[in-house]
Each structure stands twice: as C-alpha cells, then as structure tokens.
Amino acid sequence: MLGSWLRLTFPKRAALTALVAFVANVASAQNVVFSGKVSTEGGQPLAGANVGITEIGVGTVAAADGKYSFTVDQARLRGRTLNVTARFIGYKPKRLPVTISGNRVDHDFVLERDVLNLEEVVVTGTSAATEQKKTAFTVNVVDNTQIKEAPAVSPLASLEGKVPGAQIITQSGQPGGEPAIRLRSATSLTGRTDPLIIVDGVITNLGMADLNSEDIERVEVVKGAAASSLYGSNAANGVVQIFTKRGANIAEGQTIFSTRHEYGRNDLPNVVPGNQHHNYQVSTDGGKVSYLLNDNGDRQDAPDKIADRPYPIYYNQFDLIFKPGDFLTDYVSAGQRRGSTNFNVSFQNTHESGVVKQLSGFQRENFRINVDQALTEKIDLGVGAFYGRSTADQGEFVFPWFGLRFLEPDIKIDSTDAKGNYIAAINRPPLSGNVSNPLYVTQQDKNSNDRDRFTGTFKGSYRMLNWLTADANVGYDVANQTAKAFSPLGFTSSSGIKSSGSLSEQTDNDRSYNVGATLTSVREFGSSIRNTSKVAWTYEDQTNQFVGATAPSLSVVQVTEFSAAAQSADNPVVPRSITQQIRANNYFAVTTFDIKDRYILDGLIRRDQSSLFGADSRSATYHRVSGAYRLSQDMKLPGVDELKLRASYGTAGLRPPFEAQYETYALVGGNPEKVTLGNRELKPAFSKETELGFNLNFHQNYSLEYTYSARTTSDQIMQVPLSSATGYKFQWQNAATLDGHTHEVALGAVLLSKADYFWRLNLTADRSRGSVTDLKVPAFFIGPDANTAMFHIGKGEQLGTIYGVSWIRTQAQLDETLKAKGQPGTAADYVLNEEGFYVSKDTYHTVDEKPLKASHCTNADCSEASINQIIGDVNPDFNFGLSSNAQWKSFTFSGVLTWVKGGNIYNMTRQWPFNELRDTVIDQSHKPAALAANGGPCPALTVDPHCPYNTGKKPTTYYSTFYDGINPNDYFVENGTFLRIRELAVNWQLPQKWIDKLPGNFHTARFGVVGRNLWTHTKYNGYNPDVSGVTGSGGGNPFVYRVDYFQYPAFRTFTGMFELGF
Amino acid sequence: MNSKRIGQGMAAVALVASAACHSLDIQNPNQPDNKRILSDPDAVEAVAAGAIRTWFNAYETNRGAGPLTTAARTMSASWNNDHMRFYSSVDNPGNAATTGYTPTATWYRSNEGYWANDPTRPERVEIESFWVGSEDECCVGNAWPGFFAGLSSANDALGAIRNNKIVIRSAGDTKRAEVIAELGRGLALMGIALNYDKGYIIDENTDLSKLEYSDRKTMRNAAVDALKQVITDAGANSFTTDAKWTNGRSYSSAQIKQLAATLAAMTMAYYPRDATEMAAVPWDSVASFASQGISSGTRFDFELVADGCAAWCPDHLVWFDEIGTGRINTRVAHLLDPATQADPWPLSGNPQPHSADARLGDGTYGDGTLSGGSAALAKDAGGGTDFAWGPAAIYRPDRGSYHQSNIAMIKFDRTGTEAGTGIAYGFGPVIAISSAQSDLIWAEALLRKSSPDVAKATQLVNLTRVGRGKLPAAGGEAVGADTDGPCMSTNVSYRTGAACSLWAKLLYEKEIEILGLGPSPFYEQRRLPFITTCTAPVALPAPGSVTCNGKHVAGLLPGTPREMPVPAKELQVKGEALYTFGGAGAAKSPVP
Secondary structure, eight states: OOGGGGGOOHHHHHHSTTTOOOOOOOOOTTEEEEEEEEEETTSOBOTTOEEEEGGGTEEEEOBTTSEEEEEEEHHHHTTOEEEEEEEOTTBOOEEEEEEOOSSEEEOOEEEOBOTTOTTOEEOTTSSSOEEGGGOSSOOEEEEHHHHTTSOOSSGGGGGTTTSTTEEEEOSOOOTTOOOEEEESSOOOSSSOOOOEEEETTEEEOSOSTTOOGGGEEEEEEEOSHHHHGGGGGGOTTOEEEEEEOOSTTSOBTOEEEEEEEEEEEEEOSOOOOOOOEEOBOEEEETTEEEEOBOTTSOBOBOTTOBOOEEOSOOOOHHHHHBOOEEEEEEEEEEEEEETTEEEEEEEEEEEEOOSBTTOOOEEEEEEEEEEEEEOSSSEEEEEEEEEEEEEEEOOOTTTTHHHHTTOOTTOOTTOBOTTSOBOOOOOOTTSOTTOOOHHHHHHHOEEEEEEEEEEEEEEEEEEEETTEEEEEEEEEEEEEEEEEEEEOTTOBOTTOOBOOOEEEEEEEEEEEEEEEEEEEEEEEETTTEEEEEEEEEEEEEEEEEEEEEEESOBSSTTOOSGGGBOOSSSSOOEEEEEEEEEEEEEEEEEEEEEETTTEEEEEEEEEEEETTSOTTOOEEEEEEEEEEEEHHHHOOOTTEEEEEEEEEEEEEEEOOOGGGGSOEEEEETTEEEEEEOOOTTOOOEEEEEEEEEEEEEETTTEEEEEEEEEEEEESOEEEEEOOGGGSOOEEEEEOEEEEEEEEEEEEEEEEEESSSEEEEEEEEEEEEEEEEEEESSOOEEEOSSGGGOOEEEOTTOBTTEEEEEOBOOSHHHHHHHHHTTSSOSOGGGEEEOTTSOEEETTTTTSTTOOOOBOOEEOSTTSSSEESEEEEEEOOOSEEEEEEEEEEETTEEEEEEEEEEESOEEEEHHHHHHHTTTOSGGGOOTTSOOOBOTTSSBOOOTTTOSSGGGTTSOOBHHHHHHHHGGGOOBGGGEEEOOEEEEEEEEEEEEOOHHHHHHSSSOOSEEEEEEEEEEEEEEEOOSSSOSSOOOOOSGGGGOTTTSOEEOSOOOOOEEEEEEEEEEO | OHHHHHHHHHHHHHHHHHHHOOOSOOOOSSSOOHHHHHTOHHHHHHHHHHHHHHHHHHHHOHHHHHHHHHHTTSEEOSSOGGGHHHHHOOBOOSBTTTTBOOTTSBOBOOGGGSOOOOTTOOSSOOSSOOSSTTTTOBTTBSHHHHHHHHHHHHHHHHIIIIISOOOOSSHHHHHHHHHHHHHHHHHHHHHHHHHBSEEOOOOTTOOGGGOOOEEHHHHHHHHHHHHHHHHHHHHHOOOBOOGGGGTSOOOBHHHHHHHHHHHHHHHHHHOOSSGGGGGGSOHHHHHHHHHTSTTSSSOOOEEEEEETTSSOOOHHHHHHSSTTSOEEOHHHHHHHOTTTOOSSOOTTOOOOOOOSSTTTBTOOOTTSOBGGGTBOSOOOTTBOSSEEEOOSOOSOHHHHGGGOOSEEEOTTOTTSSOOTTSGGGTEEEEEEEOHHHHHHHHHHHHHHSSSOOHHHHHHHHHHHHTTTTOOOOOOSSOOOOGGGOOBOTTSBBTTTSSBOOHHHHHHHHHHHHSTTSTTHHHHHHHTSOOEEOOSSOOOOSSTTOOBOSSOEEESOOTTOOSSBOOOHHHHHHTTOOOOOOSTTSOSSOOOO
16 A cells, blocks of 8 residues: 555655655555666666656655656646656766656666766755755765775764865874864864764764764765854854765665775884984993993083984884784674665774874774654654764873983883883983883873763654655764773882872763754745745753862872772862753744756745853844856856856854853862853854855866855954953953955866776865954964964964064074164174074084074064064965775775875974984984094184084084974974875775675675875974874864874874675 | 644644753853852852962962062072073073083173063963963962952952851851951952052952052052951951861961961061162061061961862972972072082082081982982981982083072972972972061061161071071171171171171071072062172173172072063953063062
C-alpha cells in the first residue's frame, strides 16, 4: 500500500526539498506509473539517484541497478505538463517534461558528470534547499569526496585550502588539538572569531575536536552576515554546517560496509638548533677541555666575548627529545537503505602519538549512528547519536618547549639518578634558570585531558499539504572534560629548587540542547514565479558546569590524587566551581522568490532574545536582503554557460560571554571583592555585511567565483576599565566598531574528464583587512600574552599591526634618529656594519659594538619623537589554496597545497633565547678567524681592541642587545610566507577481477599512501610558520595577534592506507 | 481539510515551543552582586575584613613594590618581571661590557628613568596594567586599583553599617566590623598618599559622580584622620578580630589601636618625597604615634598568613626571599660586609662574606644544595638569620651585574630551606608592618623632634642592632645627621670611612630591617639626601644626572621618580592628559 514512497530518502530530501521533497504514491484506481533507469554516460547504473516530480513533491530512489519506479494518483496530475527530474550527487540533473495522457511513463535518464558541482544543492543560510546557481550569496561546500582521501583528525582542518576566505591556523600542534578558523575579516577585537558550528542540526558550542572527518558527508560554509543572518545573534562570524553520513545515497535495498585503515608515523620535519659555540674561558688539562671558573664557581666570559669556541662535548639532544610517533586510524561503517529506512553506523579509532618522547599523545574512539524512518505517508523521522571518548596527555607551554630553547649542546640530558629519574638541575651560571631538561619535565609532570562527548539528534517532518511542510528538530549535545595536572612532590627546577608539587583537576560538564520548529511553504504563482517561505522558531538552552580543585602543595610522593595534598592553612586545597545557564529564544521568517528562473530575490527578518544580553536589552533584530540575476539566462555570451551577478546585505550578531552583563564580586579568601560593574544595556555585537560577487561558468569545465565582502561590526563587546574610585575593575560595554574587507576568488577547472581520466583543480585565493573605525575607550596594546602586548588597538588602526623598536638599518633611519636626537653626533659618527645595522663608528669592530635603536619623529619639526613605531603586520598579502583530484584508471591522486603570501610572525621563541646567547646567529665560528697584522693571533684587546672583530665576528653582547628585555623589536619580525603541501594522497583501486578473488564479498579495495603537512617551504626561523600564540586575553584571536610563543609545533604525518568495501 | 492540517501543525509547534521555552532572566550563581552582598550582615562583615586583605595584596604586590625597591637600590633583579629591570636600570654605569663599574663614569637615570606612564609604549614598562585584564598581575591588579578596591570595600561596609543600619549579629560584632572597615580605609588612604601625587578621598557618603582629586598632602591628612578614628574606636571597644580576616592571626582591639598608631606614624614619616620636605613633617606627632605603636607595650608584628596567592599574595617576598631570583642590591650588601661585598657590581661577583652582623654572618644557608648551588654552602654556626650568600651569578654579567649582588634575603623563609611550603612560594606567615619598623620610625622621630630624645632613640636602635645583629651597642657616639649616610657592619661610615654616628647606625638598621616590608625601603630612601663618597661632588650636568667621582651611598639617584603619577588607565578613563615623573622631567609633584 505504501509503495515506493517508503523508499524516500529523508536526508536527501532535506537537501533536495526544492526538487524531490516527498514520495506520495497513493494507491488509486487512476495511478500513473513512472519507471525507468538512471545511469551514467558510460552506462553505469546510478544507484541511489533521486527521481521525482518537483511540482507535486513525489519521487523515489533508484535501486542498485539504477532502476526506479513510482506511482502517482492521476488526480494529482490534473492533466498539466510536469517535469520528471533525475538527480544524483556529482551529476547534472535532467528533466523530462511530461503531459500525462496514459497511466504509464517510462523513461531512462543518462546523467552527465557535474564536474564543477554547479548543480549542487545547499541549505545553509537559505530559505530551503537551493541549487548553488540560484543562491544570492556564497555558500561553499566541501563534500566527502574532498575529505575522504586524507581525512584530518580534526574536521575543521579539512577545510584548509578548500574554501576561499576561510583562514585556518594551528594554535598548537598538540595531538588532539583543534585549529582555529576565521571566515573573512575579523569581527572581534579581542575575542575569538569562530563561526557558529552546526552538526546535523545541533548547534554546538562545545568544540569540534571530538568529531572525526570520515563521518562527514558534506560541509557547508557561509562566511558572514550577508548570508548568516538566518542564524542571528551568534552568527556574525559565519556558519559552518556539517552533515554526517546517513546512508542516504545508498541504493534501495543495498547494504554497504566499508573499512578504512591508516597506519603511519608522525615526525617533526625540522628542529630549531641553537648556538653551537660558546664564549667562555676554558682550560685544558691533559687534553681535557673544561670551563675556567672564578672563585665563585661561575664560568667567565672570554675577554673578546666571541662565541666561536667549541663546546667540550656535543650531544644530539633533539634525538633524545623528539621521536617519530605512531599514527593509526581505523574506521568502519555500515549503511543500508531498505524500504522506509536508511541508516549509517560507524566506528572510528584514532591514535596520534605526536613527536615528543615520553608523551603518548591523543587517543580517540568514536561511535555514530544515524537512522531515518518514514513513519507514514506524511511523516518522516530521523534520529542520530554520537559518542566519542578521547584522552590526551599534554606537553604545552613552558615545559618542555620553553626550556628546550635554552639548552646548551654540551648538557647530557639523558643522565639519570639512582632511581632512574632524569637529571633536572642542568642550569649553569651565568645563564639564568630558563633552561629545563625536557626529558625530566615530561617524565615527572603528568598532564592529561580526557573528554566524553555525546550528541543526539532528532528531526521530524510533517507534510501537511503539497506546498506546506512542518519540521521540528531537537539537538542535544553533552561534553564532559576532565583535565588533570600533576607535578610531583620534589619536582626540581633547572636551578635545583625542589618544589612541594601540585595537583590540579578540573571537570567541565557542559550540555546544551536546541529545539526548533519550522513551517515551509513552496508555492508557484503562474508559470514564472516560485516562492519559498519559511517561518521558524528556535530555542537554545546550554548549561556549563565547572568543578575544580587545586592542591598547591603535596605531602606524599607518588600519589596523584588529592589524598596527597598538604592539608594546612598555609597550603589550602582550593576548590572552585562555576555554573552557567544560557538560553536563547529566536524567531525568523525568510522568503525567496525565483522569478523566471533568473531573478532571485530573498529577504529575512529574525528576532533573537538571549539571556546573555543585558536585562534591558533582551532582544535584537537582524535582517537580510539579497538578490541574484542569472544574466546568462537573458544574454548568451560566447563560451559562457552561466553568469550570475549577486548582491546580499545582511546583519548578524555576536553574543557576550555569560558573566558580561552581571555585576560581580569575586569571593577571594572568603571576602567579597568588586570585579565587574554590571551592564543591563549590554547588547550583542552587531555585524553588517554587504557581499557582492559573480559566478561565471564557462567552456563547460571552468567556474570562476568572485566575492567582495565589506562588513562593519559595531558594538564590540569589550572589558572597559573604570575609574578605580568605583572599586570595580571593569565593565563590559559595547565600545568599538570594526570594519573588514575581503576579496575572494575561487576557480574550478576540470582539465580532463574521460572514463579513465579525470583531473580537477580548485584554486582559492583571498585577502582580508580589518581596521578599527571607532573606539569608545582609549587606545591600548594587546597581545596573546602579557609579554607580547605589541598590537595596537586604536581608532584608524589596522588590526594586526605590530609596534615596537626598529634598529637603524638605513641612512634615512639614521638621519631621522639624529634629527630626533635619538643618537648623538652626526651621520659621520656611524657606520653600516656587515650585518646591515648602523653602529657607532667608535665601537665598530670592538667589543662594544651594538645595534642602535631608531627614533621616529612624531611631529613635523621632529621636536617630538618616539622609538616606538610600526614594525610589522601579521596580515598576509593573500592566502592561496590549490586542491586537486585526479584519476588515472585505477589510481587516484589528491592533494591540497596552501600558500600564505606575506604577513609577519613575531618570533618570540627566537627572541627570548637571545638573552642566553642560544640563537645560531650568535655562533661566530663560521666567520674567518681574525689575525694580527703580523699574521699571528690577535693581541690582547688592550693592545688592539679591533683585531678579533676585523673579520666580522661580533661579541655576544652585540647580539644580546636584540633581546632588549623581550620587548618587541623588528629583529624578530619575520616574514610569514610559506608554501605547504597539506595533504597528498595516492590511492590504487584493485582491479575488480582481483577483488572478486578475495575471500568475502568485497566490491572495492584500495591501497594508498597519505601525507599530511608533508612539505613546507619557508624562510621562517621557527619550527612552523603556521603558528600563533594561545595564551592570554588576546590569544583568543590568533589571526590578529600572531606570535610564535613556544607552542607544540605542527608535525608531519605519513601513512599507508587500505580501504575495503563490501 | 487544509486548515485542519495547518492547525495540527501549528499546535504541534506551539506544544514544542511551550515545552522548551524558559525564562531568559537568569541569575548569575557564580558571583554575588552588590545587592546580595550589602544586605547580608555576614557578607558585610566579610567585605569589611576584605579591605585588609585587599590592602595587603596591593602593598605587597611586586608590580608596585618591585620597581620601587629596586629603583631605590635596596633590592635588585636582572629580570624584567614586573618591569623591575626597566625601572632599576642605570644609564652609563661605566663600561659594563668590559670592565664593569667605573667610578669615574657619569652615572645617572635619564630617559629610561621616568615612570613610563604611557600606554602607547608596547614594551613591558607600564607601572599599572592598562588593558590586558588580569594578566601578569597579582591579586587585585596593581597598587592604585588595589588601594582603591580596599577603600571601596571599607566604604561599602561602613555605608551598610552606618547608613543602612545593618546589624552583624550583635552591637559588639557590628562595631568590630566598623572599626576594621575604618582600618581598611586608613590603610588604603595611606597607600595612596605615600605612592601617588594625588588621589581621591572617598567615604561612604561620597557621590562618585562628583569626584575631585585631592593633593598628596590632603590625602595624607585624610589617612591620618582615618587612622586616628581607628585609634579612638578601637580604644573605646573591646574585641578580638576573627583569625580568618588575616588568614590565621587574631588581633585584639588594643593591638588594632597600636597598629593604627604605627600606621599613622608611618604615613607622616614616609610622606616626604625628598629631603627638602622633611622639615615639614610634624615629628613630635610622629614620635607620639610611634610611642603608642606596635613596638610599645607588648610588642607584636602585624603579621598575616599567605596562601600561595590564592587570596593572600606577598609576591614581592616571593621574588625577594628566594636566593635564585631577586637579591639585595650590592649597595646594601656592602653595608653588611664591606670587606667582601664590593659595591657596585664587580663582574666577577663577590666572595663568601664574613660579616660582623649576625643577620648575614658567613652567608651559609640551607643544606647547601638550594638553587642548584646558588647557595652552595651548607649552613654552619656562622650562618645568618636574614641573609645568605649565593656564589652563582644568576644572570650574565653583561646583562646587568649592577642589578645583582651575591646576597639574598632569607629572613622570611621560616622553613629555612626555601621549601615549597614557605615564603619562596608564597606560603606562610608574612610580616606586613614589623615592630622593628615601628621602633626605627620612632627612633628617627625622637632624633628629629623639637626636643630630641637621644637616649631613647639609642635604645630603640640597639633593639635590632644588638638584639638581632649582635653588633656593638650604639651609645656615646656623636648623634650626627641623616647626611652621614648609613653605617656599615664594621662600625664605620660608608660615606667617609670614619666612625659611625648614631644617625648612621639608625640608617644602617633601617637598610637592613625594613627590607621586604613592601615598598617601605623606597619611602625611606627617597627622603634621604643623595649621599655619595665623592670628595668634591660636582654640579649636576643636566636634570636627572650626576657626575660623581665616587660611589652612591644612599638616597635616590637623580632622575629617579619620587612618587608615582595617577596611572594612565585612570587618566584615560577620565579623559585626562597623561603625565609622569622622573627622568629629565620633574621627579615629583610640587609641594602642596
């Protein structure tokens, strides 16, 4: 009785509502039967293809042999001409206009490959599922075919180089870490700019690190308010919507099992060596070289202070600290469509060791199930569940990455004591105690981070009328995270100081749910106007609970629980907890007119109410107006297949943090202490974006998309200091406006498309700039860390501008410095040295030679001057991505290459060790030895103060000048340009005849090799140019405040892969 | 039919909506607000007590005290943590790269000697945090916001008690809280008056929208008045403070009265910004207050217990009571043992001391392994009580030997081992105001007042000189003057090499005993005349510099700011122009 409607594909329908919304095979005496076969040009059946009649919302799914069949009550056809359409992902749809005259329509569809995915349907930001060619704003799609060859451990990393305007940066290479993403220009001065992420309808605020890429069917990305207005007060950063596999593309009656396994290695592609020569006096006794110590036991500088003396012994410390780590991932999935049901179930196990000896890295197990069920003719249900568990040990800031940079090469770091513990006290005066033994630290300190994640989804659909559908969805998301840090009693610093240990444990139990209901109307007015309208309501409810305790001192060794805590008034165990309840109630209406298949007009309005807004500003309203004109429908241009002009203007918001609106006191030691003056009028940040662009498809195999985005984000939510007289430290206020501009280009090209050959290239490029156009508070500096507050926030300032000291390198700088009286004398008193710095002529080639700071005139007559000036800009000239998929017979090749051109990185990991003379540039051994006039060794400095330096050797004090108290200076502003092969996969599909011989019922088998972060070309001096500091208040915006600050570097992964399907 | 289906759909939507929709008015359960705090008697009491803790953290924060005591050349640190190196740097100290200190060099603070009260400088120089939130700050931020936070708490409590008639269990407990709040107000006003050129005088009835600055003299008077009120009220009531208010120490109302008297004496004595302002100090009043202070009657130290900066944070001591980090300046080390501790900064470091002062002794300390050998000599019978010697140069000499001596203060490390449970890690008892400090202010006042009492002053000097230093008792020598400069442990003057006057011995005790008590050493040094060993000092070549063929014994180097300006953040919030002191500019505000 139910017939073919039961074979409907709920998820496909979600994506293809505009086309094949429902199956409605009503048994009737006047039924019309539609049947046939859907196949490729090569005759291969397209199992799972959708065939249906859009106008009345009926259809079915092709079976494994490509055949389809569905019936329609003739009364519903009303004798008019209708379109039977066949569609399959990756193929161009075909339409068959039919006028029903009998009770049977037989037609076979042969679909052409849609090599540019131009017919792809998107749902994010639109009123309903919409073909890409009819959207009035950009919606980028990354589908499974672009992910599956080299799935990243974190799903967000899979977007790298594939979406124009999407910047992704590795804040930490720590296994299990999650990259940061920014879409287009910055929307926030000091906060993070993560887009809103929706997974299968679940608005997730709990991070993406738990998800695995293999489960992803498709990712849709909208990048700003012009498109994301639909998502309101939490969407100014754009929206990333992820759809996981549901078995929707499987042919009727088909069951598919697949497994994918990767095994390989992580390794660090490069290390950052230190100075290999020292500057100390030595003595030789029986051939044994040792440092000459003074009466206090300290090493003494050689008089010339030149670091060109070999260390008594060298150890290969890096080989002891780093090791290639294991990488493995096992993925198993099963999907089926049968009758009214389709489902997909998967399991993934991932282990990524990382590259640090003694740290075991990241381990994750994920399980996911999605099931769709058609309950009745008019009601469909879909449910999904995800559970993930992961654990990671940590090796982040300071130890060991900080201390490692201060190691002298003659320190034997793998020495152990009688108990097998590595030696901690390795500091040798007169160097400071910044050094640490990474082996000791990672052996003794134990830091772990365990997470459990559960996500549940439910959605239902009720087709009330042919033109009216009601949808409801519920998403539930829970993340439990326990972070534990243990430092044992007696933990010893490099200076030999024994601590009393510490223990800290904190548990975050966060859960959220969102509920939504939607009414969608699809109506046609006459033959040329189609309207899709939707009214919707969503409710979000999130509860974050944090409980933690810290024991600052331990009294028992080798006990890692709080029973070991020293229990005294002086050393109290400090408990703490936080509960945050966040709710939002939102309504919106959106309507889209498709006029004559060429004019698209769209408008929406949304009203958000959030508990995060100030009590007197509970509501905010957003809207969007957009339109597109498919010019090529009216004007035929040579070689042009499609030319669409589009414009969109929309608004969206950014919500304040939980505590922002409240007046707060901190309870410190039991005493209330004022912190925040509440703000009942606190509003969300308000982003307005205008997006203009065009889409050009030409010569069938090429597509070009250009988009310009101009956005203004006002009412920036900032902590604003108050007069100390109030007793409060600050108040959250809407206090700044930020402008941003982005140019994006995406070029798609199919260079080969034959049965056995296929080569597709996608190129993306973008350039963004942001500036502060209004600031209601005084200008200030900020950075990812208190030590790196070098980024100036002031009205008119471009975001990402680095301020600091310049060293005099040019004649112009010297002249300006002299004019400003920043240095005494005249230009004749200075000389340009071998390294490109002006130095005092009196000190040139002496032990006192030093670089000089440049002064910068700040008024016309230079009566006012400053040594502080712009020294860098972190914004790249442009970002470029190249992704390629190619097939040659049974081989497939895919790769992603990214190129970041320009933009500076401030290399703090290099600057800090300058103080302790650890940088390679301080090593003078490669410069020729200076000789006295008589050809002999240089005499004492008192006799000839120039001789040791005549060949360009510089004393350590010359270089340590650049350290400058780790204050920012242009010596450490480095070019951040890099070219990187992010992904490269080569796979080979076994011939079918071989597969047939395999035991079991396999239908596919592939072998391959996969590389991630495989190769990097850069002149950057650190471990990795794809880096940004993570700590501190400004660290929330790693794209704007970009400082290399002792993070775990991104590493390379190379694996072998095999995949089986049966 | 259609309308029925639509109705069904709408009903379903409404049902789901009603089930899910909750109020958007959510209370913040994590932190209380003003309304909840000030209507709860117990909370009001805690607010009053919190004013003491807030003052303590502001007074002991190294962000405030570190730059002050290093600029005063009493402490030293080569690190720029809390911007100490920036503010303690000395320009042109000879050729540090080759020969180290050159006595004949011009030695001055110039551009880098002023308080960089300018948020447009990205270097780490700010004296108060600007906009970086809570980063790199201790406790309540820095001194200015900390003192005002304490003042605000005190006023809130007083307003609740006096205006809103909150009763804290009983009239006695209510009065106790009121007196403690008064003490908190006095402490806060004292801190502002001593540190800054101006501030706000705020009480529980002040309209904060109409605030006007008061000059430092008016601030001082307000502080003294507040402390007088404490003396009166503590004297009129009998109570014992709750031990948790000072994290483990209880004080009687009588002791609170004594403490307020010492604080009043401190406020007046430490107020002068330079030697020229000393004459205006009412020394008779100082002597009177000091005579009623914590060293009178039953002596006691005003002591609190630190908890690793969870709430009680003496991070100035964390920095300077650990041998591997901050050390005392070679100027003070030289006073302790002139034979071994050269001043200033020999590149080679200074050898093991053998001081006549038992507070240093032979510099041995701990078990000999502390700081990886920085204090390599295990403690023997000659070890000192307050100081230890570490052989290691804990920073490259060319980085700034002139910042570091080989002597560290270990006076407050009651573990004797720099254990993790001790002050080196911010744990354990901390003396904020010591009875010895009260004695020494008292002794000074006795020598400066209209009718000096030399005998009593001598007795007070000897309490620590003999009692703790085991040095020959003072008595019978010339009284001298503060221009004598400090004595050395060898009983000769650093400045002249002649026998020490009583004043020189008093100054020596101040150099030794006040170390570690917040910014007090800075307050002491700024009001001393600039004392050198120059036999014929020449005129200053330019503002902020001095040419002197000798060593600089006491007082602040020319160019060193004598007080702090209102921090830039406060000025900017109010839209006022930035200004500063020190360097080539004025070192202080005009005398009010």
